[in-house]
Amino acid sequence: MTETQPLDAGPLAGADADWWRQAAVYQIYPRSFADSNGDGIGDLNGITSRIPYLAELGIDAVWLSPFYPSALADGGYDVDDYRDVDPRIGTLSNFDRMTAALHAAGIRVIVDIVPNHTSDRHAWFTEALAAPKDSPARGRYIFRDGRGPDGALPPDGLQSLFGGSAWERVTEPDGSPGQWYFHLFAKEQPDLNWDNPKVHEDFLTTLRFWSDRGVDGFRVDVAHGLKKDMAAAQNGLWTTDPDEVLRGGEHPLWDRDEVHTVYAEWRKVFNEYTPPRMAVAEVWVAPHRVPRYASAEGLGQAFNFDLLKADFNPGQFRTVIENNLALAAASGASSTWVFSNHDVVRHATRYGLPNGTGRRGLGTDGLDWLLAGGDPGEVDAERGLRRAKAATLLMLALPGSAYLYQGEELGLPEVGQIPAADRQDPIYFRNGANEVGRDGCRVPLPWEPTGTSFGFGADGSHLLQPAWFRDYAASVQTADAGSTLAFYRRALALRHRLQGAEELDWQASSGDVLHFARPGGWHVVANFGEAPVELPEGEVLLASAPVEGGKLPGEATAWVRV
Template sequence: MATQPVEATFPDAKHRASTSTQWWRSAVIYQVYPRSFADSNGDGIGDLPGITSRLEALAYLGIDAIWLSPFMRSPQKDAGYDVSDYQDVDPLFGSLDDFDAMVARAHELGLRVLVDLVPNHTSDQHAWFKLALESAPGSPQRQFYHFKDGRGPNGELPPNNWLSMFGGPAWTRITNPDGTAGQWYCHLFDSSQPDLNWENPEVRQAFEEILRFWLNRGVDGFRVDQPHAMGKAAGLPDHPDIERAGAGFIEGEPSPPMWFQESVHEIFRGWRKILDSYPGERAMCGEAYVLPLEFMALWVRPDEFHQTFNFRYLDCDWQPAMLRQTINESFAAFDSVGAPSTWVLSNHDVVRHASRLGGDYGRPTASNGIGPDDPQPDNELGLRRARGATLFTLALPGSMYLYQGEELGLPEHTSLEPQYRQDPTFFRTKGIRVGRDGARVPLPWQAGTSATNGFNDTGAGWLPQPDVYRQYSRDLQQGVTGSTLELYRTAIALRNQLGLGHGSFEWAEEFVGETSLGFINNGILVVHNFGSEPIALPSKKVLAASFTETDGKLEPNDTVWLRL
């Protein structure tokens, strides 16, 4: 048992149980990455009918909702985050009829459906951008985006010093129809993803129509991509410290000119009114990477987003001092505006936590990935730590997001060869950052039924599975005591039964220190062992354990739930 307390910048959290029954305050939401979930037609890319065919497996897991990463029409230069038509399904994934069938089946099974919305930028193949290219500088069509004349004697230099998050400058110069060099357009991500101009009322009106289009088809809400990037400082000035491009808010300093602008909040208030006008508690979660959390909480005031991702928790180095401070900060920030905290350990942009916790790979949200030339993780150690981290996190009050495949204990594909890479990050950095492909590999459903282990019948896959995925296949885990799948299923069921998502929180001081961390939620003691030696546990009933044998002691890297 730890004896030395750790220092915490924020006062120790004491979170009161919620009396609200709003589903999104306590939900377990499962991220479906469509191209890698299930492939119904054998072309190597997952699709909407494939998702529909596997929804019963998600209902078996006990989740409350699914969130679908982009499936809208797109040239797929950034895995669908480059949208060319916001009101249609890309043929890769099926049709609008397929989408309607999927939503209907999900609702039959008691699952809500959230869809990804990408409002910061479109594809360069979107009709809006094509029309802008055909139109003159200063025209209404160009006002849909950020077009500017270049600097220098002949306009040969970018309009400002902004950098793309995928590497290189955040500006690309166009060629006019007559072959001469033209204006530059802004793209905070890939050059195929021009940023929209949210100061233009026509852009705002267009997206309100897009929201209604999907709400009318029965979706239960949206996950909004990069909402903190949508606003830009007037005049698009230089960043005063280019090394901090993308950095969080620093007290006493102005917001960077391309992030965190106050103007975005008016947009989200308008969206919230639209969602609130529909029945059934529609919800909206922002991927607002905004720090510190007291600043992020501004995005979830009662008339804006219902939730926002807690990236502070995801970035936590899984050490007790940092974790304690993060949880304290989370409850202080989100409780102050009456919003639930969200908790997440993996998603499509970060190294899977079953591998990440088996090595030292820096800040997860850097999206650097792990390649064959990097130090390789200890996946056995990583999985043990991941199971412990998951059980600890599922016991926290609030909403939790799961990433497809983590319930199988899937490791990152860390040996993916360059010829298979598809992430723009890999190409824009010339391979210095291998990118996110390793977390996006198709799922193994049935061991040995094809080269893709049941992802489809043909064995084709847009990314190849590593050989080790066979042993993690879902059919080898369902109903097997002690499997990672059954750990998730049991923990989610207990979480619901015990009301932990709506529950209370306070630290269990005798387990708060350098080698352990413990808390109490609704009379349940939750303890994780960060040390290298077993920890003695009180003689209480064990409700759940990340590994089944406790024998009065908690082994290193394990978590236990005890009834007080």
């Protein structure tokens, strides 16, 4: 593993330990953000070149999806080396310069950590393949003998979340068919054995490595999936389906109580730094199980995906908000809010899907519609963007941290029709094209309205951008005071000035309206219906659609100082 002397952590070292509680965090998918050398792949120098844009947007932190060496079997979540940078994306020196420049601009840095699995090219796994059965090298992973007299059948019928068996057979050093290894995701992502102390030790080293380079926090991938009871999992009564994690603590593969021993170790490392490093857990668990992940003794915060899964409906939104604020209070953390990320259909498209196709953000309905031949050209794009802006303005007013996904500030829709030959997501290939996959939200950003890659890089991009991307280019929107980008900039600037105590007070409302007040005398009114509604008397600070005669139009949100 490559290590070099890091630069100074920068001017944010020693800053407020609670900065993350109500931060606006911008997710960067590095390969699709900005390409500085024209090879079609976004890189760290590209991110550095766009720091003025990020600073003007008004975010508090960036979260970088994996930038580690990888074969890209799963968009970089198949990690070859946790303490280096993919040479196609840059170097550790590039990372240090980027971090220092972000800090100088007042922007903190959160990086993805992927502890459930490595890639099959990781040095540990290469060593395991060259080692004999029951060796210490294989003990870092989950190897089992196959069934049948010659071991030709998988150890059990467990299925990968990406389709097909969750077991892959290896060839032994002598060339004979050998054992099988377990992979919850792609076969290129062998699961680590978190009962092995060496695995614990190595990840503590990794956390210190990046913290020493000035990283302010970590997003923990599949945080609920590390600890496993494989003996119980192999009894035939369970599947790998994460939707089974409803009772909590009972499933042999998901959300086991013993996973929190891992995060207690991590918390000790985080607290070695001033301020302590923050972490946010990606967890798909029963609601009552969330607070332990988000506790001060654990990771400190957990993702809340409930708004992402909700329809554009006031009752659903209020229930989600109330439930998650209660969960945050139970853990002592702040809640997180998100509508789009690298795994789901962009919300400007979800909210404009044709009637009857569903609008849930987890992707099942939206992806089914896209697979059936749907394209953003067939969506009610105007309505989708109108609803997306209304929902986003409501979300940005909530107590807690807001997670934004690159391109949503441009109003980017999902790219629905990508030729099969150009697709990259293993979900698409492992499921026989029965699921369209996640490539549509990972298409590189348009920075300019012209050029082979609309300003992303010099000579094209790793995923083809549609011609209509030119209409969403950042430079075009920067020059337009009425653009979606201008709206996001105003909202984030106001949010910084208005945010106070992590409280809200629901106000009387009826029908399709949600109305709450925040400390400091500002009110938030969201109209989910189509007919205009009266706003409370006061100064309209910002609205997602024009307010006329004191009335908020349908499918819009306003912030009002009363």
